[in-house]
Amino acid sequence: MAKVKETLVKTTPPGEDADDIGEIRDIVGFHLRLAHGAVYRHFTETFAELDLTQKQVSVLWLVDDHPGIAQTGLAQRMRMDRATTMAIVNRLEARDLLQRGKSDTDGRKQTLHLTVAGKAMLATAKEAIRAHEEWLKSRYTAREVAVLIELLTRLHE
Amino acid sequence: MAKVKETLVKTTPPGEDADDIGEIRDIVGFHLRLAHGAVYRHFTETFAELDLTQKQVSVLWLVDDHPGIAQTGLAQRMRMDRATTMAIVNRLEARDLLQRGKSDTDGRKQTLHLTVAGKAMLATAKEAIRAHEEWLKSRYTAREVAVLIELLTRLHE
DNA sequence: TATTGTTATACTCTATAACTATA
DNA sequence: TATAGTTATAGAGTATAACAATA
Numbered sequence: 387m388a389k390v391k392e393t394l395v396k397t398t399p400p401g402e403d404a405d406d407i408g409e410i411r412d413i414v415g416f417h418l419r420l421a422h423g424a425v426y427r428h429f430t431e432t433f434a435e436l437d438l439t440q441k442q443v444s445v446l447w448l449v450d451d452h453p454g455i456a457q458t459g460l461a462q463r464m465r466m467d468r469a470t471t472m473a474i475v476n477r478l479e480a481r482d483l484l485q486r487g488k489s490d491t492d493g494r495k496q497t498l499h500l501t502v503a504g505k506a507m508l509a510t511a512k513e514a515i516r517a518h519e520e521w522l523k524s525r526y527t528a529r530e531v532a533v534l535i536e537l538l539t540r541l542h543e
Numbered sequence: 544m545a546k547v548k549e550t551l552v553k554t555t556p557p558g559e560d561a562d563d564i565g566e567i568r569d570i571v572g573f574h575l576r577l578a579h580g581a582v583y584r585h586f587t588e589t590f591a592e593l594d595l596t597q598k599q600v601s602v603l604w605l606v607d608d609h610p611g612i613a614q615t616g617l618a619q620r621m622r623m624d625r626a627t628t629m630a631i632v633n634r635l636e637a638r639d640l641l642q643r644g645k646s647d648t649d650g651r652k653q654t655l656h657l658t659v660a661g662k663a664m665l666a667t668a669k670e671a672i673r674a675h676e677e678w679l680k681s682r683y684t685a686r687e688v689a690v691l692i693e694l695l696t697r698l699h700e
Numbered sequence: 701t702a703t704t705g706t707t708a709t710a711c712t713c714t715a716t717a718a719c720t721a722t723a
Numbered sequence: 724t725a726t727a728g729t730t731a732t733a734g735a736g737t738a739t740a741a742c743a744a745t746a
Binding site: 519 | 597
């Protein structure tokens, strides 16, 4: 479990520390956090004009794919709790991109739908996503993209 | 560029949407965000008793690896701006885990060092990191871990 | 009892801007 | 001029707790 990196990753030069656990560059979580941060920053730049965050775009997209979805359904797909979901839905509703309705079958549930403005915003957002994804994918082969998605999926499934 | 997923990832069932850009599950950034969130949550649980965040542990670790590092050096390695770095260093200094000093060669710079308590905390944190990483790596082969790190590194290098 | 939505609260992360001191 | 640190500010994400309405 300690001699793996030599196979694919460039060998670590003799470290100044010989700890039990190794170096911070061998920690998967460290790289995941840095990678997420880098992508987050590029996303924010790409979406500065639209003034949308990753989460907000994801919510618009998911509501469009699943019209009438309840907030809890959204929370499950986004891996968020109810309070966080509320906050995001509130912001989108305040901007008239999304609207709440009452469920016919379950009085406790809200039904979520995009407004006309929301659908237009999503269409624009998808264009920006395409540019953002191309920037991201530019450093990978098509095969590597598939592998990366597969490996990442195992972390949140 | 659209027929890649069949090779490695399970085929997408006929979607209800036939958009230009495809489905949200084909977006790398979407999976990266979910994966990061899942790992972030597990990290938080693991470090609840120590009351340390990912960033704080990373800072302690990096300062220990590079004694006397300046805040800007820390910011570069962490991909953070100066203000964010300040906030984190302030918290760690307030808890007496880290201390600031003046640089001999450059009056503008701070030199950062761990306190005795900071070194003890880092040692404990590394044990928790080991458990956290084992949870994370449990779903991968050693080869896959190396591949994942290599692919993630390309996003933040 | 369990679920859903809601509200309130608090902390962290992130970024920007403006200021001071030093190079 | 540029760099390093500092301070203030603001928005967003994350989580917890408690409450009301409904199943």
